[in-house]
Amino acid sequence: MASIWRRACVGCTKSKRQCTKAVPACRRCANKGIPCVYPPARRTNNIHLDADAAAAISSAIPSGTTGGSANPLPMICHDNDRVGNDDINFHPLQLMQSDLVEEMISRATIYHSQPSIGIDPTAVSTGLWFLGPESWVTDHTPCAPNQPELSQDRVLQRFVDSVQDWLRRWVTDGGSPLHHHQLYRENMPRCVQDAHSAIALYHMTTCSNADTRAMTARVLEDRVTQLLADQTFEASLRGGEEMSTFDHICRVQSLLTYQTIRLLDGDIRMRAQAEALIPTLFRWTQQLLDSTKNSLTQPARFLADIAASCPNVADSEDAILWAAWILVESTRRTWLVANYLQETYLYMKQGWSKCPGRVPNTMHGRLWDATSAYAWSKACREIDTVLIPTQRIEKLLFETNPEDLDEFSLLIVELIYGMERIEKWIEDSRREKQQALSDII
Incomplete structure (x- = not known):
């Protein structure tokens, strides 16, 4: 019919x-x-x-x-x-009827009926586990006793240093635990290009003289001004039309780049300018999260839009799902880093800050590090841990090897439990492996 x-x-x-x-x-x-x-x-x-x-x-x-x-x-x-x-x-997928997309969505219904996150084998095998609306609940539940102040300061400083290092690696390596190597491969908007260039310029002139650093600061100021002006102009062109999730990620990651540089540089003028934009980045990150959650209420349209924007994925279900997961996981990680970074800065400045909460992210390293849609799909079928709510992280420490977590997720776990406990977890895991090896020999 x-x-x-x-x-x-x-x-x-x-x-x-x-x-x-x-x-x-x-x-x-x-x-x-x-x-x-x-x-x-x-x-x-x-x-x-x-x-x-x-x-x-x-x-x-x-x-x-x-x-x-x-x-x-x-x-x-x-x-x-x-x-x-x-x-x-x-694009071919749009003219293909819904044979591919709607088949995937019909299977997504199986996942949406499951109460747990990331542990249903049917959902994992179909690759639709990341579409579940329950996986976007922001959790504010305390996870562990408060750490000693000295230990907490070490963890926060380690987090800040890691984010700065991720920005450098985005330029030098083409990707980082925050910037997926495939996210901007097909389309890198100008605002992202500007942010990418700003990182390279900033680190190239870090050890330069005062005049060169002042010039770099002016360039950063102009790029931020341009970013804000472009957002105002594009909003007037849209006339109230919703931004796409990709557009949200682009502007949040761009502003996050400038905030990371200018809040932590030490230059008084740059710091003051960045502090004035803290509310803006908080607002943009919330709009990013809301946009992604709203898109996933219509998964068929979401997947079809992904295929339409990526000409190379239309004929492959795995490729469509991989591209969709990259966008969704990038939302999760960008939201976490943007909120945690600014709250960490406020804590270091005034001695207190709000808890931004946490959304689950994909913790297994094989997924983020996958170099192809096939490798990603294979990892989805084979691994046990996908999305980890805060309440299950305690269980994670007993059921997962530290080396299975990617760098980003290990840092998030460290923020929750402190460096000492995570170092002990890593050491205990290493000792157990050495003991098992010696028993075999």
Whole structure:
């Protein structure tokens, strides 16, 4: 039985913007006053349009729109009368019906019915475990007794040093525990390019004379001013339209770069300028989290948008899921680092700060370090630990080897339990392995 499945309009797809898919025109095209044209629907056998949905679609289109409207009722094209896609220049997945995406979403329903996070083998094997809405709950539950002040200061300083090192490695290595090596491979917006260049410039001039450092500070100030101005300008162009999750990540990681440099540099002027933007970064990180959570309420559209923005993944389910996971996991890590870094700075400055809470992140190193969609998918099927809520981290210390955690996750665990306990955990694990080896010999 054939049914209607509306894809993003031509204008939104070419601009890589989220489409509301309204008829006769989506919100973006209506605001811009441009023709809104949808690609023809294709036949599917795995989704049926019920009577209420059909009535809702029919009532949403005024009578007479089939004549002069740029957007008539979506067609149901059979195999022998499909419109060719050469003139439309659409990405293959969008013209493929929903055979691939909706098959994945039907399996996502299995995961969403599970009460736990990251331990359901069916969800892990299908690669849809990271779409669960319950995995985005911000947890403020205390995890461990307060550490001694000296130990706490050491942990916080280690965290700050690690974030600074990740920025350097983003430039020198092309990736870091915060910046996935694939995130900007297809598309690096100008704001991210500016931040990337600013890191290189800053570290190149760290040991230079006072005049060179002052020039670098002016460049950083101008880049931040440009970032804020661009956000205001782009918001006026969107006319209230929602930003994509990728756009949110780009601006948060860019501002986080400047905040990390200027809050921790020691220059009084740069520090004062960065302190004025602490509320802005907090607000942007919350909007990033909200955007991602909102996108995942419509997983079919989320995955289809991922495929449309990544031309190289449309024919591979593993590649689509890997690209989606990279975006989602980048949201988790960016939110954690941005909030923890600024709260750490405020604690060091005034002796106290708020607890930002924690969202679960993917802790197993094989996933973040995977170099291909196949390697990522294989790791999802084979590992036991995926997303770890705060309440289960205590259990993690008894069931997981320290070397299985990636660098980012090990640092987060260290923030929760302190350096001494984590060092003991690592040492005990090493001793157990040596004992097991000696028993075999």
